[in-house]
Amino acid sequence: MDGMHDLGGKQGFGKVQHQPNAPVFHAPWEVRANALYSLAVKCGVFNMDEYRHAIERMTPQHYLSASYYERSLTSLATLCVEKGLVTADELAQLAGGAYPLAMPSALGRHNHANRMAFLPGDLVRVRDEHVAGHVRMPGYIRGKHGVVISQSPVYPFPDAHAHGLHAQDEPTYDVRFEANHLWPQGAEDAQVHVAVFESYLERLT
Amino acid sequence: MTTDTTPIASIEQRLDAIQTVLHRHGMQPAEFIHTFDELAHEHWVPANGAGLIARAWTDPVFKQLLLTDGMAAIREAGLSMPSHHRHFVVLENTADIHNVICCTLCSCTAFTIIGLPPDWYKDLAYRSRVVREARTVLREMGLDLPAHTQIRVWDTTADTRYMVMPQRPAGTDGLSTDQLAALISKDALIGVARI
Numbered sequence: 418m419d420g421m422h423d424l425g426g427k428q429g430f431g432k433v434q435h436q437p438n439a440p441v442f443h444a445p446w447e448v449r450a451n452a453l454y455s456l457a458v459k460c461g462v463f464n465m466d467e468y469r470h471a472i473e474r475m476t477p478q479h480y481l482s483a484s485y486y487e488r489s490l491t492s493l494a495t496l497c498v499e500k501g502l503v504t505a506d507e508l509a510q511l512a513g514g515a516y517p518l519a520m521p522s523a524l525g526r527h528n529h530a531n532r533m534a535f536l537p538g539d540l541v542r543v544r545d546e547h548v549a550g551h552v553r554m555p556g557y558i559r560g561k562h563g564v565v566i567s568q569s570p571v572y573p574f575p576d577a578h579a580h581g582l583h584a585q586d587e588p589t590y591d592v593r594f595e596a597n598h599l600w601p602q603g604a605e606d607a608q609v610h611v612a613v614f615e616s617y618l619e620r621l622t
Numbered sequence: 623m624t625t626d627t628t629p630i631a632s633i634e635q636r637l638d639a640i641q642t643v644l645h646r647h648g649m650q651p652a653e654f655i656h657t658f659d660e661l662a663h664e665h666w667v668p669a670n671g672a673g674l675i676a677r678a679w680t681d682p683v684f685k686q687l688l689l690t691d692g693m694a695a696i697r698e699a700g701l702s703m704p705s706h707h708r709h710f711v712v713l714e715n716t717a718d719i720h721n722v723i724c725c726t727l728c729s730c731t732a733f734t735i736i737g738l739p740p741d742w743y744k745d746l747a748y749r750s751r752v753v754r755e756a757r758t759v760l761r762e763m764g765l766d767l768p769a770h771t772q773i774r775v776w777d778t779t780a781d782t783r784y785m786v787m788p789q790r791p792a793g794t795d796g797l798s799t800d801q802l803a804a805l806i807s808k809d810a811l812i813g814v815a816r817i
Contacts, residue, residue, distance in 0.1 A: 425726030452658035511639035556653030612780035
């Protein structure tokens with residue numbers, strides 16, 4: 418989905434608030450939030466693709482105003498409701514107040530029917546597809562071309578895996594894009610490497 | 623039943639509520655929080671990645687393994703990654719090439735090797751800007767690269783995980799691997815600093 422989370426190349430943000438040796442956690446509740454969603458994954462309540470997608474489904478207003486670990490918590494709570502561990506009303510009652518959750522999911526999709534295998538050096542184009550459900554193709558590479566550098570081991574296809582559909586494993590390719598092609602006259606010179614699922618790619622002819 | 627005008631429960635209250643739900647389903651959350659706390663603070667630390675790099679700087683055979691089969695190198699060093707991370711790619715900096723990693727979609731990192739990601743890595747500014755204006759972002763973060771240095775930005779969009787191999791600094795010939803490892807920061811393993 419073209420959600421708020423898909424930030425690569427968005428403009429208007431200020432300086433990175435960089436702090437050397439920044440602590441990973443700032444408060445005990447952040448450790449708890451991280452631990453509890455990890456526990457739910459470990460216990461098989463949901464997988465990491467479902468977890469990521471439930472964050473992406475937060476309204477943009479909520480996504481932007483929430484801290485990182487509030488997003489984790491919102492995803493965890495949303496999925497516990499969707500998986501039937503608790504109802505939204507029970508959750509609000511337990512919390513003693515309103516409990517904001519993510520928006521409902523659109524339909525997922527299966528691996529591309531005509532997947533093609535690629536070799537290092539192949540020129541590829543990212544399919545110009547607009548997906549309503551979960552997708553791990555950042556918007557800034559959609560329709561763009563690059564060169565395959567290498568291939569990874571296979572992974573479950575996230576567009577299916579985040580939606581409870583059967584997800585065939587497929588490789589991702591390390592594809593190198595030129596920043597000046599991704600944002601013509603609008604980027605600094607660099608090579609941008611993206612791990613792109615096979616289903617997202619077609620041969621550049 | 624809550625209505626649109628019901629005040630939002632605090633973060634702590636919302637966490638307590640979900641912890642109760644997991645507890646009711648027999649997942650033993652209190653115990654796991656304790657385990658996780660220890661893992662996050664004592665085991666998933668950048669010293670793991672720094673140790674791999676320091677060993678690679680002093681052992682050409684291991685360096686070759688780390689650069690060509692990162693997962694095998696991790697196993698050989700007695701480290702591990704979660705089962706959904708199936709590929710570990712180490713990116714070697716040279717005088718002419720500088721690598722930097724990010725995750726524009728969320729916050730993916732090789733957290734068992736370089737530690738959980740810092741705030742700025744997860745923030746909107748880094749995620750939006752580093753793919754498009756890497757040189758400026760790095761300069762703002764204190765790394766002013768020469769104009770001839772090629773920048774490679776690695777966006778962690780799948781479950782392949784990355785770590786940067788910094789260049790070994792000059793004048794460190796006499797140092798032990800432990801002393802070398804102590805020079806290597808988390809920022810250097812992410813690629814926003816050089817050593």
